[in-house]
Amino acid sequence: MDHLPEFNTVALERERCKGCYLCIKACPNELFLVDKNPNQAGHYPVLMENAQYCLNCMRCVDICPDQALTPPVSAKLNWQGVVFWGSLKWHQRQNKQGKP
């Protein structure tokens, strides 16, 4: 194999992003961060971290007003993302209850 396989998930076109950050709020797995580098239009776009944990739920694609996010060719539910989501929710519950 001469390259790593790409994750079958949404693609971001950073030049289209206007930095509204609706996708950050919409993503159940909190995969979006704000890029420290502006795009050519001077907006600070998002970037996706840990794309392997994307659920392929398409909430970000649906909410983006600028069509900066496009769905993968086949948007099947990603089980690795589902496991991550379960773990994230568990940790959030623990933190709310003040437990370690």
Ligand code: SF4
């Ligand atoms: S919703 Fe679209 S325009 Fe808004 S920050 Fe996300 S990618 Fe950028």
Ligand code: SF4
């Ligand atoms: S498809 Fe769902 S899980 Fe994946 S980045 Fe978008 S909102 Fe997050």
